[in-house]
Amino acid sequence: MFIRQLFDRDTWTYTYLIADPDTKEAAIIDAVKEQFDRDAQLIEELGFKLKYSLETHVHADHVTSSGKLRDRFGAQVVLQEASNAKCADILAKDGDVLKLGDKEIKVLHTPGHTDADATFQIDGAVFTGDALFVRGCGRTDFQAGSTESLYNSINDRIFSLPDDTVIYPGHDYKGHTASTVGEEKAYNPRLGGGKDLEAFAEIMDNLNLPAPARLDESLPGNMRCGAELN
Amino acid sequence: MFIRQLFDRDTWTYTYLIADPDTKEAAIIDAVKEQFDRDAQLIEELGFKLKYSLETHVHADHVTSSGKLRDRFGAQVVLQEASNAKCADILAKDGDVLKLGDKEIKVLHTPGHTDADATFQIDGAVFTGDALFVRGCGRTDFQAGSTESLYNSINDRIFSLPDDTVIYPGHDYKGHTASTVGEEKAYNPRLGGGKDLEAFAEIMDNLNLPAPARLDESLPGNMRCGAELN
Numbered sequence: 001m002f003i004r005q006l007f008d009r010d011t012w013t014y015t016y017l018i019a020d021p022d023t024k025e026a027a028i029i030d031a032v033k034e035q036f037d038r039d040a041q042l043i044e045e046l047g048f049k050l051k052y053s054l055e056t057h058v059h060a061d062h063v064t065s066s067g068k069l070r071d072r073f074g075a076q077v078v079l080q081e082a083s084n085a086k087c088a089d090i091l092a093k094d095g096d097v098l099k100l101g102d103k104e105i106k107v108l109h110t111p112g113h114t115d116a117d118a119t120f121q122i123d124g125a126v127f128t129g130d131a132l133f134v135r136g137c138g139r140t141d142f143q144a145g146s147t148e149s150l151y152n153s154i155n156d157r158i159f160s161l162p163d164d165t166v167i168y169p170g171h172d173y174k175g176h177t178a179s180t181v182g183e184e185k186a187y188n189p190r191l192g193g194g195k196d197l198e199a200f201a202e203i204m205d206n207l208n209l210p211a212p213a214r215l216d217e218s219l220p221g222n223m224r225c226g227a228e229l230n
Numbered sequence: 231m232f233i234r235q236l237f238d239r240d241t242w243t244y245t246y247l248i249a250d251p252d253t254k255e256a257a258i259i260d261a262v263k264e265q266f267d268r269d270a271q272l273i274e275e276l277g278f279k280l281k282y283s284l285e286t287h288v289h290a291d292h293v294t295s296s297g298k299l300r301d302r303f304g305a306q307v308v309l310q311e312a313s314n315a316k317c318a319d320i321l322a323k324d325g326d327v328l329k330l331g332d333k334e335i336k337v338l339h340t341p342g343h344t345d346a347d348a349t350f351q352i353d354g355a356v357f358t359g360d361a362l363f364v365r366g367c368g369r370t371d372f373q374a375g376s377t378e379s380l381y382n383s384i385n386d387r388i389f390s391l392p393d394d395t396v397i398y399p400g401h402d403y404k405g406h407t408a409s410t411v412g413e414e415k416a417y418n419p420r421l422g423g424g425k426d427l428e429a430f431a432e433i434m435d436n437l438n439l440p441a442p443a444r445l446d447e448s449l450p451g452n453m454r455c456g457a458e459l460n
Contacts, residue, residue, distance in 0.1 A: 005235075045417045
């Protein structure tokens with residue numbers, strides 16, 4: 001599978017372009033509205049047929065370009081079903097499989113950061129969105145987040161994968177770009193080393209994070225797949 | 231080969247940690263002083279033996295942590311020989327080979343951004359520093375830079391590699407993280423599509439770039455491998 005990581009510096013967001021090199025069928029994960037021109041140019045230069053615009057969740061910190069990617073490339077917009085996002089072409093359920101040529105993208109429902117988090121699994125790698133970060137994880141204090149759900153999602157669905165599975169996060173705030181299941185199981189300060197739910201909750205309950213700067217704009221924008229509000 | 235990309239957001243710099251997974255002998259490329267703690271922690275968590283701290287050139291936009299990495303891990307600091315950097319343990323020449331276990335890092339002299347640029351080649355990938363960027367290239371207007379040298383370095387030494395060779399740049403200012411020789415040969419707006427030297431020079435002579443913000447601090451700092459000035 002072709003995998004290309006892209007970064008939006010303003011919102012610290014990672015976008016991923018993945019493709020089956022044989023058929024050139026492609027998907028983009030967590031595309032950022034302000035980066036539409038960059039991403040569209042790259043897709044065109046590589047000769048990719050953009051089949052899906054995948055969202056790991058309804059983002060609170062940036063607005064997606066999924067609607068624009070659908071208009072330009074005919075991509076189907078995919079969100080996890082619990083989002084109830086009416087703009088989506090596909091509301092994906094746990095276990096659903098999306099095809100790029102002969103390659104498969106498996107949808108894992110990994111709630112906890114929100115109630116509608118999807119982790120996308122391909123052979124040897126997972127795109128974990130804001131569920132699991134490199135040496136961290138997403139917050140659980142709004143958007144129907146749940147510390148217990150996130151604990152179970154990460155432990156049962158991600159840490160159960162082979163240790164050499166590559167983790168591609170939705171953000172990183174220290175300049176890490178990727179990790180592995182083995183690394184996070186060992187060194188994630190919130191969940192690694194076999195921490196129990198109580199220890200995890202103690203950490204998560206004391207993060208004292210400010211509200212995301214773009215919350216009021218992002219949530220309604222993303223529920224419309226990035227279309228402008230009237 | 232293990233390859234992990236790292237980013238310094240303040241200076242838009244990519245650092246790379248590479249290693250032979252069997253012996254865990256490792257090298258870091260273009261480490262940034264402010265990221266020393268992050269990088270040292272990662273090296274320790276992964277159980278790597280840091281054998282080399284490689285510099286693609288004497289940077290004008292950030293100060294290296296190579297001296298601190300030498301102190302902590304016993305790494306040998308490697309710069310290209312034309313740098314005449316007295317702090318280096320190895321002044322590498324074109325064609326030199328550095329070993330990580332059974333794996334080889336080949337040093338290519340690719341001058342033009344400065345007169346002492348090194349591109350580090352491993353199996354299937356090149357770390358091009360500020361010679362070649364994704365859809366761009368380094369400036370040539372100071373530090374003994376030369377438009378003609380850069381043109382020849384990129385065309386003769388990098389574009390001559392197989393098209394699927396992965397390019398890992400020293401910086402990116404649009405959020406790209408990597409490219410390939412084939413992509414850059416086709417789509418690099420400065421050098422792609424078989425542009426001749428005259429066309430390249432016309433572009434490079436009209437960039438009108440400001441001086442790097444940290445020039446006065448960076449050059450003397452890097453000639454000392456990041457040691458403080460008295």
